[in-house]
Amino acid sequence: MRDEDEDVAPLPISSERSGRGLDRTASREVRRRQLIESTVAEIAENGLSGLKISGVAQRAKLATGMVNFHFVSKAQLLDATLDYLSEEYRLCWRHAIDNAGAAPAARLRAMMMADLDPQVCTRRRIAVWHAFYGEARARPAFLARCAQREAEHHAELVGLCAAVIEAGGGTAMEMAAERAASGLSALTDGIWLGLLFSPGRIDREPGRQTIDSFLAAVFPRAFSGK
Amino acid sequence: MRDEDEDVAPLPISSERSGRGLDRTASREVRRRQLIESTVAEIAENGLSGLKISGVAQRAKLATGMVNFHFVSKAQLLDATLDYLSEEYRLCWRHAIDNAGAAPAARLRAMMMADLDPQVCTRRRIAVWHAFYGEARARPAFLARCAQREAEHHAELVGLCAAVIEAGGGTAMEMAAERAASGLSALTDGIWLGLLFSPGRIDREPGRQTIDSFLAAVFPRAFSGK
Amino acid sequence: MRDEDEDVAPLPISSERSGRGLDRTASREVRRRQLIESTVAEIAENGLSGLKISGVAQRAKLATGMVNFHFVSKAQLLDATLDYLSEEYRLCWRHAIDNAGAAPAARLRAMMMADLDPQVCTRRRIAVWHAFYGEARARPAFLARCAQREAEHHAELVGLCAAVIEAGGGTAMEMAAERAASGLSALTDGIWLGLLFSPGRIDREPGRQTIDSFLAAVFPRAFSGK
């Protein structure tokens, strides 16, 4: 029942001295990270409604009280977890764009493909994202964080679509950058959701091909050779 | 803060003999429906983790014990709620296709647009779907139901895409029916998610336009005139 | 170690149908009273810092959850307990004055002696009062309630002292009513405290004699014959 592909290396944080391991006197930042990762795993496995502070602590091989010591309350642990995932996600697509060269089409494609990066696109993380989505309307703190993440991502995507169009990429049916971006964003969100229900080992390849197909459909001239 | 657009009329259920009024015999089904609608509203408002049987009962203006009387346990109430939403959703898109005439393109478009039907596409229901998605991996019963719903919907969509292609609709880049269907399905799922975070009154019009734009991009010949 | 003299009959409350006993479906008011009396006993025995909601419930032969059901929180149980004792105390001295006839001196003496009435002057209740006093500065709700109770009692006492003086009772050293009342009030408060530490069965007789002696000292003409 356990996911096979979840234990990807967490993103590096400056204050961590790699090479020491998690001994009893691990630094504050290391402990927080450790507990957040346990939280992600527990939510994916038991759902948000089945999340127990004791389960998080147990998975991190710590006493129950440590969660409250480091995060004060369960609610703040969840907020911190959402922030952690948001930041991780943001870094992922920003990094992808930065490494994609100068061509608008390449940058756009890199941003889309970042959603399928093994760092952020694990079944565990997808499950957690949707758990948060399901509670978003009930928790203002969640809603605000999710909306902000979405806004930033959307703005960047609109910019790249506009750049592609301006560079002569052309759009099918004279589609505007705004509409193209909305659709492309929805596309990757939907692909994530599909992965949530896919049986067996997670396979990101079909998703990548769907993205390529739709990029080619929307911007025929820019992506025809792909 | 309350949603404005939620109190759509519930779908008719066969076991209800409307010609006889709500006598004792019908009461059972009516009560169940009433409680399920309360459950949907409560989940949307408080999240799945905040769902209380007492809250459901209170919203339905019934005593707490009645929920257990009608559904035995909370878990069974949730299963029934998911079934109710699934059936409602299935009826919606089936009905849309049936009323769309014989042309493959029209039928495909009708099926896509059904996802934005005010019956199933309310913010309350979207929130509930995502709440279920977030718990799906943790609850085999949920996972099975969601996967099955998805499979049936996907099969129909693939069939319609194939029909459009066969009818000479053409695809951008020679896209296969399977891939087109996956992408289009993901597109509407993503549009739903977007509506979850949209502020103010829910607006389905941009979503419809995005769907039209992407249909035209994917099947240029079939949807060029739109 | 158990107090011997504590189970005095509680003051009658209108909604109680006496003669039925505390069966399982006792009325809301009866349950609240029962739990408050348990709270008083538990505080006296274990101190305010040793008060456990489970102990209160156990003494009342109820499940732990009932305390929260009837009082929502421990803090509100304590507030209700303080209100109950305050009201009981107020009724006690008011009743004593009302039954003392018209003579100011007799009324004054009755009010003083009410503090030694077996209804309110039990070791259990004295202990509880001091437990509340000790926390008063820390809890605004307590402070307000205690201060108000004190103010009402003080005002009545000043009035009676003034009446005695006016009636020619005379005071030692021309003491003003205000000062006499303050001192007499302090006297009974101090007598209570003394009872808290007295060993063995509580004995109110010395306290009564001290009150009589001081009344005679302060108002020689009014109380000389006593």
Add this chain to the structure above:
Amino acid sequence: MRDEDEDVAPLPISSERSGRGLDRTASREVRRRQLIESTVAEIAENGLSGLKISGVAQRAKLATGMVNFHFVSKAQLLDATLDYLSEEYRLCWRHAIDNAGAAPAARLRAMMMADLDPQVCTRRRIAVWHAFYGEARARPAFLARCAQREAEHHAELVGLCAAVIEAGGGTAMEMAAERAASGLSALTDGIWLGLLFSPGRIDREPGRQTIDSFLAAVFPRAFSGK
């Protein structure tokens, strides 16, 4: 909201060699004193039930562990605090008597007035005393200490009253020394309690006048000229 009159200088303790400064040898006693004063302040502010070892340490600007290091357990810290206050109180009235000359009436008055000495009569200390009183019945250690303090104080007071009577002070109504002492002791206890609830800056003057008035009432010949 903080008390204004609390930071009186603590009483000198014999084991401290003031001529040598606070070297390592003295440190132990200094730390204990520091922690006890913090305990008094914390009890006054949060009540005995709200007392946390971490709060005590924090106020003393020390690490939590230091409290256990110096007092082993919370219970022993409380015992030490009670002993500290008891000793402080005893020294206060003993010193007052010693400095009052030879006349019995003067010595009696000095002993009474010592209860209003700014050293022992601060709102903070009064609150702490009552916190201890409230728990006394629950904690044998407290009860014993309080009873002993009371006994010693009472014995001294009876002696002084007897001396005043013997010296021809006379009593109102031929009151016996024992009764006079009980009443006078109760009077000051009650005055303390009144100060606990007085709003604004603590004012000891009315209490002093009440004491003088009652002394004059009880011992007319000895205190008539006051």
Add this chain to the structure above:
DNA sequence: CATGAATGAGTCTTCATTCAT
């Protein structure tokens, strides 16, 4: 069917105490 008090197991949270550094 309906009510809602009662139960009690399950969780979160607090906090005295320990202990490695």
Add this chain to the structure above:
DNA sequence: AATGAATGAAGACTCATTCAT
């Protein structure tokens, strides 16, 4: 001595479920 993270037992509070009326 001093620090403060870590532990874990204790207790407040929640809430699904039961059941007498």
